[in-house]
Amino acid sequence: MRIGELAARAGTTTRTLRYYESRGLLPARRNGNGHRTYDESDLRLLRQIRTLQDFGFGLEETRPFVECLRAGHPEGDSCPASLQVYRRxxxxxxxxxxxxxxxxxxxxxxxxxxxxxxxxxxxxxxxxxxxxxxxxxGGGTAMSGVPEVTDADFAEEVLGAGLPVLVEFTADWCPPCRQMAPVLRELAAAEEGRLKVVQLNVDRNPATTNAYKVLSMPTFMVFRDGEPLRSMVGARPGRRLREELRDVL
Structure with a gap:
């Protein structure tokens, strides 16, 4: 199948598939005309990646599962390396x-x-x-140094940004979101010029929240070139967040 069909069947975009290919997670086969070509096994790999990312796994954390499937195992989590990722x-x-x-x-x-x-x-x-x-x-989640985006300007500030964008979906009633405030401030300052960090209040911006199926707070989503690359759910230490963003920066 061609790249457009694979993207449609997997519920993603061709841009995302090319990114996965650049990371070595999807094969780079081409037919005689130079077009990318895929089969059902590639769809299975892609669904494994997407399922794990929905659970909050980083892209690199999906690699052992992908390699397990490529090795011919019936499930991506039937190999020792995959089990180790689960334990971690x-x-x-x-x-x-x-x-x-x-x-x-x-x-x-x-x-x-x-x-x-x-x-x-x-x-x-x-x-x-x-x-x-x-x-x-303390009160709301607005924080110095981390701008807030809305339904009205999300397309311009996030999808149209020239840099990768980390969006925190947050809420005023969310204590873990407030815990992330200093982590995000520090990250925004450290990665200025390489990463844009913003937050979106889910209660005040239901259209964007529903569009990306955000159910838990905080949820972090990484966008690049207008496409979501990764979703991470829950508060996390700054060091872990940087590790999860390493392949984006």
């Missing part, structure tokens, strides 16, 4: 779950403090009801 990913998830558990405890303590303060103020006859205590965790 589970370790990362366990770490993230522990971090989120700590955030939940902190939010619980803040809620108890805020409710106690409100009850004390409400008991004061001079201030019936009392003012709502300020949350010490």
């Amino acid at each position: 990913k589970l370790g990362e998830l366990d770490t993230l779950i522990a971090e989120l558990g700590a955030v939940r405890e902190q939010v619980g303590r803040q809620l108890a403090r805020a409710e106690a303060a409100r009850a004390a103020l409400a008991a004061d006859a001079a201030v019936p009801g009392g003012p709502v205590p300020e949350c010490e965790l």
Whole structure:
């Protein structure tokens, strides 16, 4: 099959397929006329890559699964190298779950403090009801140095950008999103001129959120030349985020 048919059947773009080919994840076969040509085994490789990326795997993390299929194994995760990637990913998830558990405890303590303060103020006859205590965790997710994009300017600021773009899909109610603020600020400063870093509030921009099927926050998507290359779900340390972006920069 030709590249356009493969892209349509896999639900992606020809630009993405060429990128996968440049990374050695898809074969570079050509027919007598010089056109790229693919078969059902290539569609299977591509679906394996896309499935793993939907789970938050980096592109390089899919390589052992692709090589396993190319070696003739019935499943991409039936080889030792693939199993090792699974184990490493589970370790990362366990770490993230522990971090989120700590955030939940902190939010619980803040809620108890805020409710106690409100009850004390409400008991004061001079201030019936009392003012709502300020949350010490902070407000929205807008952050200095990381611009916010919207449904209205997403095509211009992200799809039409001259650099690769990292988009954080975020929300005001998302504590892990706030945890990522210093990581994204540092990344934007360190990669200025090579990577554009922006954020999009999912509650205020439902059209873009729905278009890219974003369900969890934070979700990070990498765009280049107007096409999404990668999707990563969940807060992560800065070092891991840089590793996942290595082949994009």
